Amino acid sequence: MTSIEFRNLRKVYKDLVAVSDLSVVVESGRITGFLGPNGAGKSTALKCLLGLAKPTSGTCLLNGKEYSDLDHPGKIVGAVLDSSGFNQALTARQNLKIICAANDIDDSRIDSLLELVELSKAANKRTRGFSMGMKQRLALAAALIADPEILVLDEPANGLDPIGIAWLRDLLRDLAKQGKTILVSSHQLAEMQHTVDDVVIINEGEIIASGPLKKIIGKKTLEEAFLALVRKK
Amino acid sequence: MRFIKAELLKLLYARRNYGILLGAMALSSIGSGFTPYALSRVPDALVNPLTQSAAVDSVYSRALGAYILTVILGVLVVTSEFNQKTAIATYLAAPKRYQPLVAKIIVASAAGAIMNLLATLVGMGVAAYALSFYPEAVAPSSSIWISNSLIALLTGAIIAIIGVGIGSLIRNQSFAVTIALIWFFIIDRLLAVLFVEVGKWLPTGLISGLENLKFNYQGPVVHVSSTDYLDPWPAAGLLTVYGITFVVLSLLTTTRRDID
Numbered sequence: 001m002t003s004i005e006f007r008n009l010r011k012v013y014k015d016l017v018a019v020s021d022l023s024v025v026v027e028s029g030r031i032t033g034f035l036g037p038n039g040a041g042k043s044t045a046l047k048c049l050l051g052l053a054k055p056t057s058g059t060c061l062l063n064g065k066e067y068s069d070l071d072h073p074g075k076i077v078g079a080v081l082d083s084s085g086f087n088q089a090l091t092a093r094q095n096l097k098i099i100c101a102a103n104d105i106d107d108s109r110i111d112s113l114l115e116l117v118e119l120s121k122a123a124n125k126r127t128r129g130f131s132m133g134m135k136q137r138l139a140l141a142a143a144l145i146a147d148p149e150i151l152v153l154d155e156p157a158n159g160l161d162p163i164g165i166a167w168l169r170d171l172l173r174d175l176a177k178q179g180k181t182i183l184v185s186s187h188q189l190a191e192m193q194h195t196v197d198d199v200v201i202i203n204e205g206e207i208i209a210s211g212p213l214k215k216i217i218g219k220k221t222l223e224e225a226f227l228a229l230v231r232k233k
Numbered sequence: 234m235r236f237i238k239a240e241l242l243k244l245l246y247a248r249r250n251y252g253i254l255l256g257a258m259a260l261s262s263i264g265s266g267f268t269p270y271a272l273s274r275v276p277d278a279l280v281n282p283l284t285q286s287a288a289v290d291s292v293y294s295r296a297l298g299a300y301i302l303t304v305i306l307g308v309l310v311v312t313s314e315f316n317q318k319t320a321i322a323t324y325l326a327a328p329k330r331y332q333p334l335v336a337k338i339i340v341a342s343a344a345g346a347i348m349n350l351l352a353t354l355v356g357m358g359v360a361a362y363a364l365s366f367y368p369e370a371v372a373p374s375s376s377i378w379i380s381n382s383l384i385a386l387l388t389g390a391i392i393a394i395i396g397v398g399i400g401s402l403i404r405n406q407s408f409a410v411t412i413a414l415i416w417f418f419i420i421d422r423l424l425a426v427l428f429v430e431v432g433k434w435l436p437t438g439l440i441s442g443l444e445n446l447k448f449n450y451q452g453p454v455v456h457v458s459s460t461d462y463l464d465p466w467p468a469a470g471l472l473t474v475y476g477i478t479f480v481v482l483s484l485l486t487t488t489r490r491d492i493d
Contacts, residue, residue: 102322
């Protein structure tokens, strides 16, 4: 079953073509790596998917609907788009309470989620003093707060130490086992090789490869395959 | 309702907003607390102004000066989202872009009205206390507390909405706050006194019209009297039109721009 679909997505900023004719289908219950060099158009495509940027043409669908047509998008899609996206004057708990209120979600899950992302001790601390890794964990808690079926994660491993990265890998695998669909963009190719089922590789706004990880990389590592594809283009 | 609840939580959790409230109370109190002293020292006055009911009313009306801080409240309601990068979380929760903005407008206008009312009440209390030091001061108009409270509610709400509009147009928080302060603290006030033909159509001039004070000042540079300003009802109507205009501007800019 299709959870996420980009149909001929094109996004142009003035003279810059950020995404050009992007068509991808992400299947349910799988972890899909969304890979590409800096400026490839990954974040722009994800913003279009989540209704934060208007496509110049084409559409992005979640469970067959555009984001703006979802009644309670927060209950269907959880997203990590910017690790510093919390009010730094408020505590971790207060930030999550606001997200619960905006999404009409019971805030009783806050404590268990803070425990899941190992931030229980920092729950009542202002996020101003949080490290990058702590902000990433809090962002993941926010994305998971409504127990959504789809997760869209933009560079979720940024700022995490090796233990944190291993923790994130286990978390994503657990979530995938629960049947959740996960679209994750990352630069950490070695780590992605151990995490994802499928990959979509884009460069200069265009898809250069997509499909099951094993089929795309063959006997190479993901990094070798990625570099070969990007250089070939 | 969920967006209103979220915006209300943001407002209540942020300690900065309590600072703005205290600032508004201080501004009102300073204005109304020092005016009796200033009026009692008017040079060449044939009669002590404080023996005139209109002058005493003007002391109470100085308590309305805190509306300037409600514009800052409105600006911050929008720009802090972009400054703190929480706009993404806010708009991810909303299938339609206008929904959180409408919630912001409702919450900012209610908070602006309440903040301005509290500041005005405190300021009028300070006015009464300050006037008690001048035995010659006559009593104010019987309706001054009620009329100033109503003006405070209306102006607080609408000026906060104008702040939301400014914040939607200028997302850079420092720039938006600076522009709002320069306009309301300096330009709007100067226009309302020095170029009253223009200023009477602008917020400060309209608020002067709402106050409905009777005065006639013919100084060496400034010549201004209460008859120069609009009557209270047209002033209230035009101020409301400003509010509606800024609501429309906010909606147009927010729904058309990408969220970063």
